[in-house]
Amino acid sequence: MDMAQKMMQPDSLLKERAHELFRTVKDAAREADGIEITLTTGQSENLRFGNNELGQSQFGKSRNLSIRLTLDKRQARATTGRLEKSLVEKTVEKALSQARTSPQDPDHLPMLEAQRYHGLDRYHERTLTEPAEQKAAHIGFAIDLARKNGLLASGVLGTNVGNVWILNSVGLEANYKGTNGFYSLTMDADNGNQTGYALSTFADIRELDAGKVAETALERARLNKNQGETLPGKYDVVVDPYAWSETLFFLTVSATAGYAPDFGMRQYKEGRSYLSGRLGEKIMGDNISIEDDAYHPLQTGPSFDGE
Amino acid sequence: MSTSKGLGEDLAKLSLDIASRENATYADFRLVNGRDQIVTVVNDNSSSEETQSMGAGIRVLYGGTGWGFAETDETNDDSIRETTLKALSLARGASKIGSAVSFADEPVHVDRWESPVKKDPFDVSLEEKYRALQESTGKMKGEGIVVRRGQMNFSTVEKYFASSAGSKIHQNFTYSGAALAVAAKGPAGLQTRSTRQYMSRGYELIDELDLPTQAPELTKDALALVNAKRCPDGKSDIILSGDQVALQVHESAGHPIELDRVLGYEANFAGRSFLTPDQLGRLQYGSDKVNIVMDATPEHGPGLGTFRYDDEGVKSQKKYAVKEGKFVGYLMSRNTASKVGEARSNGCMRAEGYHLPIIRMTNVSLEPGDWNYDEIVEDTKDGFLMVTNYGWSIDQKRYNFQFNCEKGYRIRNGSIEEMVRGPGYQGITPEFWNSCDAVGDRKSWVLWGTPNCGKGQPTQIMITGHGASPARFRNVKVFGA
Numbered sequence: 001m002d003m004a005q006k007m008m009q010p011d012s013l014l015k016e017r018a019h020e021l022f023r024t025v026k027d028a029a030r031e032a033d034g035i036e037i038t039l040t041t042g043q044s045e046n047l048r049f050g051n052n053e054l055g056q057s058q059f060g061k062s063r064n065l066s067i068r069l070t071l072d073k074r075q076a077r078a079t080t081g082r083l084e085k086s087l088v089e090k091t092v093e094k095a096l097s098q099a100r101t102s103p104q105d106p107d108h109l110p111m112l113e114a115q116r117y118h119g120l121d122r123y124h125e126r127t128l129t130e131p132a133e134q135k136a137a138h139i140g141f142a143i144d145l146a147r148k149n150g151l152l153a154s155g156v157l158g159t160n161v162g163n164v165w166i167l168n169s170v171g172l173e174a175n176y177k178g179t180n181g182f183y184s185l186t187m188d189a190d191n192g193n194q195t196g197y198a199l200s201t202f203a204d205i206r207e208l209d210a211g212k213v214a215e216t217a218l219e220r221a222r223l224n225k226n227q228g229e230t231l232p233g234k235y236d237v238v239v240d241p242y243a244w245s246e247t248l249f250f251l252t253v254s255a256t257a258g259y260a261p262d263f264g265m266r267q268y269k270e271g272r273s274y275l276s277g278r279l280g281e282k283i284m285g286d287n288i289s290i291e292d293d294a295y296h297p298l299q300t301g302p303s304f305d306g307e
Numbered sequence: 308m309s310t311s312k313g314l315g316e317d318l319a320k321l322s323l324d325i326a327s328r329e330n331a332t333y334a335d336f337r338l339v340n341g342r343d344q345i346v347t348v349v350n351d352n353s354s355s356e357e358t359q360s361m362g363a364g365i366r367v368l369y370g371g372t373g374w375g376f377a378e379t380d381e382t383n384d385d386s387i388r389e390t391t392l393k394a395l396s397l398a399r400g401a402s403k404i405g406s407a408v409s410f411a412d413e414p415v416h417v418d419r420w421e422s423p424v425k426k427d428p429f430d431v432s433l434e435e436k437y438r439a440l441q442e443s444t445g446k447m448k449g450e451g452i453v454v455r456r457g458q459m460n461f462s463t464v465e466k467y468f469a470s471s472a473g474s475k476i477h478q479n480f481t482y483s484g485a486a487l488a489v490a491a492k493g494p495a496g497l498q499t500r501s502t503r504q505y506m507s508r509g510y511e512l513i514d515e516l517d518l519p520t521q522a523p524e525l526t527k528d529a530l531a532l533v534n535a536k537r538c539p540d541g542k543s544d545i546i547l548s549g550d551q552v553a554l555q556v557h558e559s560a561g562h563p564i565e566l567d568r569v570l571g572y573e574a575n576f577a578g579r580s581f582l583t584p585d586q587l588g589r590l591q592y593g594s595d596k597v598n599i600v601m602d603a604t605p606e607h608g609p610g611l612g613t614f615r616y617d618d619e620g621v622k623s624q625k626k627y628a629v630k631e632g633k634f635v636g637y638l639m640s641r642n643t644a645s646k647v648g649e650a651r652s653n654g655c656m657r658a659e660g661y662h663l664p665i666i667r668m669t670n671v672s673l674e675p676g677d678w679n680y681d682e683i684v685e686d687t688k689d690g691f692l693m694v695t696n697y698g699w700s701i702d703q704k705r706y707n708f709q710f711n712c713e714k715g716y717r718i719r720n721g722s723i724e725e726m727v728r729g730p731g732y733q734g735i736t737p738e739f740w741n742s743c744d745a746v747g748d749r750k751s752w753v754l755w756g757t758p759n760c761g762k763g764q765p766t767q768i769m770i771t772g773h774g775a776s777p778a779r780f781r782n783v784k785v786f787g788a
Binding site: 044046048050051053054055056057058059060061062063064075076077078079080081082087091094095097098101102103105106107132133136140152154155156158184185186188191192197270271272 | 348350351352353354355356357358359360361362373374375376377378379380381382386390393394396397398400401404405406432433434437441453454490492497570571572573574575576578579581583662663703704764765
């Protein structure tokens, strides 16, 4: 068994642990009228490289218990990385103390009752067990290709596995286990005046075509050589998918709203969003549809949010 | 806070003994125990959150050619043993394809240090914190006001560092900070005014900030901005407020002097730097009024970049990045110092929590000049005063930038006149800093805190300090947003 695999807890143990923690929290928080725990565990491995050489390889393991308590329309959250019973009880006491002293929330909503979620299969053992030599080979291919073409390769190949368990006092229980990863690569020259970038994200590392990522970065770097000056003015512009994904981020999240989502209902209602008062209005061309879909086949992560 | 005292020494010994038995060239171990509290009031909604985290980060150099790093938040013997072996395994793998690692010498340090605190923020009741925030946001109400927001942040961090060379360092930190923001909607759309400050201090900082007295002025500004004229486009002299100069230093001086970035190790995410090693000691980065230091020493002040030792055990130092306008120094690590001919790191390796240390800003500060603030204004015939940042954009080499501010004022014949909205300015970094002809004196100098600097893959959030006073820049391209 690989060390990374050995360091992960089996699912049955994690479920048992989540329920045991919930019982501890419930016993310690009898005063609360709503109790929710979120237990998250994760493991990640990242191979970083720069200047055509391997940099710092990193491995990390984490777990975290977040406790949300409500008390007479007051709410508080306390989080701990230490799961010993006495420390969990102390964390509950902190949350209770915060809830007792918090002002009432006029927009308070009760906790969500039991829900049904569609099943998701986003866990792929291979992402966790892929040998380091194989990952290093992906990077080695990119570095060789960059060298042959007089470029410098920099990037990171990262893999993660995560578990989330949410339990609350009105019967909601949700859990997710999934893997994900990314391979992002820059090839550049002339101190960054010539660059090419490529990115691949995946849940199953077998879907990673590392050769294609390297060839894409190289092709973009080739096209990016000897750039000419573009004068300010109006042009037809073809936006690269990577650039568009960044643009989309800034369309949905803005400093105007305090780095909160401009598509968020609170921002909308308070008039902080550039979309406020424009629901139903046509704001983009016929060929633009933006959707929020946790079930998209290329999406990773759970299909439920933090509540 | 559950203390990590004693635990660090025991776990470090366990980890470093394993690394030594397995023939590691070098190893270091950090145990970090942190506690954070955030208290927020947005309009009439209040929330608070407290987080406790403890974990260990273990760094190993194997065969003199390969680095490995592993971290865990399970701080028991078994987990530390496994995590050390994981770091070793990564280092061994890297050593097979790595080349000789340079590692600048550092004396062995056995020491203990605590950041100074007068009033422990965790001893102050939540009621008192809510009272101050609600009083402040209560004073922000008015026709046209759409958002009123107040927040306080507090942290304590216990760190224990031990290395195979024999260093054993305990450091304890306390951080406090607060922010207020108010947004108004009117004929000119949404306009925001805000204030924020974060330092390595206790609740005495919050007392000094006296948020409720700042709230009405911010509100008045926001309401005035929705009726103010747009800042005109053109070229003009500008005076920047101290908090805006601090951000200008962070983005256009602090990031391009990060040596890992310069050497290409951050090229994939953050980019590179126009301050290449061939410019060191040669480039006239700014005018002779511009002196920028990298100074983590406690003598610099209680900034977010203040410490006695960095996260690879190097003692904090004061060094110049820019001296009388000349570019003279980088933020370095033990691993990179020799690449620019330095025998010793200047101690800039920092990690978020117990994650991997990388080169980060410490306190990167513009030293005070000799101008009284009022004299700068009086000496300005025609220009703009621009106050508090409202967003920016800068290229990957930190060369070409534009910044927007929350509010501006026209200056005519040495006096501050009408307010303008959406003031912004553009520039090329060395041209801009060379146009600086007046820097405010010590009286107007403030050590500002930036609590959210992102860098690295995986991204880490770091806290940095930036001392700055108001400064004037001549003939700058300005515009209205």
